[in-house]
Amino acid sequence: MADRMPTVAVIGLGAFGRAHLQAYVRAGARIAAVADRDPDLAHRTAEEFDVPASFTDAVELLDAVPIDGVSVVTSAASHVELAREATLRGCKVLLEKPIATTAAELATLPDAARSRILPGHVLRFAPLHQRLRTEIASGRIGAVRGVAAGRSRTRDHQRLYADVHPARMTGIHDIDLVTWLTGSPIRRVVASVDGEPTSLVQAHLLSASGIASSIRVSWLLPDGAGAEDELEVYGQEGVARLRVDSTGAVLYGQSRERPWAVAPPTDTPGLDAEISHFLRWLRDDVEPLVTFAAAAHAVAVADAIVASGTAGGTPIDVLEVPSWTKQ
Ligand SMILES: NC(=O)c1ccc[n+]([C@@H]2O[C@H](COP(=O)([O-])OP(=O)(O)OC[C@H]3O[C@@H](n4cnc5c(N)ncnc54)[C@H](O)[C@@H]3O)[C@@H](O)[C@H]2O)c1
Incomplete structure (x- = not known):
């Protein structure tokens, strides 16, 4: 089973990105790369979690490292853009809430992206x-x-x-x-x-x-x-x-x-279960427990x-x- 464990990355390494990383470690996921626009934070976090690659530009990460899925845990203003870039490259995304700052911004996402996003409605x-x-x-x-x-x-x-x-x-x-x-x-x-x-x-x-x-x-x-x-x-x-x-x-x-x-x-009720569900979604394509439509409505x-x-x-x-x- 371990060799079927998906390969993931985390973009955004503030308090909650760190919580995602800790949950991936507990779940036994392969963490291939991390990114944060703060270079020190990206480098330090990669070292601390023994992650092989770190980036300051999230799109560079998506271009350079083959991954099955990515947690987007940046500030809300970049959620839609990063989800677009990741899904364009065939990657599935655990997208933190709010998945967009406004419905108008969310409407700019191509339809094909929607089925590749698991909204992070952790509760x-x-x-x-x-x-x-x-x-x-x-x-x-x-x-x-x-x-x-x-x-x-x-x-x-x-x-x-x-x-x-x-x-x-x-x-x-x-x-x-x-x-x-x-x-x-x-x-x-x-x-x-x-x-x-x-x-x-x-x-x-x-x-x-x-x-x-x-x-x-x-x-x-x-x-x-x-x-x-x-x-x-x-x-x-x-x-x-x-x-x-x-x-x-x-x-x-x-x-x-x-x-x-x-x-x-x-501090993070539900996060371990959410990350495990995301990994099962990547590996076995199970039915996602939170739909894009529900998060878009919110x-x-x-x-x-x-x-x-x-x-x-x-x-x-x-x-x-x-x-x-x-x-
Ligand atoms: N579900 C929950 O209960 C819960 C709890 C806390 C935070 N969150 C969500 O997690 C996200 C992050 O929250 P936080 O408290 O960790 O915020 P934070 O501000 O502490 O961290 C955000 C990090 O993202 C980085 N970043 C921002 N834009 C970037 C970009 N384009 N590329 C690369 N890095 C970028 C910043 O440098 C920063 O280090 C928010 O969307 C927040 O709503 C969810």
């Missing part, structure tokens, strides 16, 4: 998020009538990700979770934003099937604090709650004392949230609502 692979979806599918809370999601990050995000709106950078997780858990795309949003730069986003999402959900993103926690995520799913016969913070994750119904499932703290919903927030809360219809988002 779909996180054990407790998967368990939540399984519980919902088994009818434990009855038919889903709404979702409320909150995601708080530290203030330094305002500086570290200054070029990406929080709805796109952080809220994209919750947009995707809402469509994944309700099974329905979003058709209209009403949003408010606050802060200069924007550091608080609250949005009301109306799905094509009439389910109303809300998401809240803040980049206002003190620097050094742990992230705090909460997700509530309201069903006709009960409520499911998922809390994630620096003490770990807990999934429960009515009683927090008797949780349905718990998980230890981790980008379009984020566009609508930004537009509504900018317009002071005007309702905005999401462009191109899929008749069904394959989940």
Whole structure:
């Protein structure tokens, strides 16, 4: 089996590119090359992970090194361009979220590229998020009538990700979770934003099937604090709650004392499972667990949230609502 292990590369070697590399090492993948436009970082990271080649120009890497797949873990502005270059060369891409900064930018990708991209919507692979979806599918809370999601990050995000709106950078997780858990795309949003730069986003999402959900993103926690995520799913016969913070994750119904499932703290929930899935996709062409269509829809919903927030809360219809988002 080891000799069928795919050969991969990682482009973008910041905190999360490093997390991808560590996950590839744990999975036993062959890492043939890394790239970062920061030459010291590229060189140091290659040495540290014993990777044979490093590049400052990602396209040079794609031209020079034969690989089956590549993780694109750069800042959002370069995702579409690098995905285009990699897929043009026949390579499959694990493309970090947000897969594009806007739907208009995403529309510039050729159709042929779309089937070669696995969007990095990592929470779909996180054990407790998967368990939540399984519980919902088994009818434990009855038919889903709404979702409320909150995601708080530290203030330094305002500086570290200054070029990406929080709805796109952080809220994209919750947009995707809402469509994944309700099974329905979003058709209209009403949003408010606050802060200069924007550091608080609250949005009301109306799905094509009439389910109303809300998401809240803040980049206002003190620097050094742990992230705090909460997700509530309201069903006709009960409520499911998922809390994630620096003490770990807990999934429960009515009683927090008797949780349905718990998980230890981790900075990268789901990443090992996502990387393993990507490697299986490269090796065996299994059905991808996150579709391009679902991630493209999430980008379009984020566009609508930004537009509504900018317009002071005007309702905005999401462009191109899929008749069904394959989940
Ligand atoms: N799924 C998650 O939970 C999660 C968590 C963190 C980050 N991310 C995503 O991962 C990506 C990277 O995040 P980060 O925190 O590591 O960012 P970062 O800014 O720390 O690192 C990005 C790195 O990419 C490099 N880079 C940028 N453009 C490049 C290009 N064209 N060619 C080569 N190198 C380039 C930069 O030099 C930098 O080292 C973002 O898209 C982010 O949304 C996802």
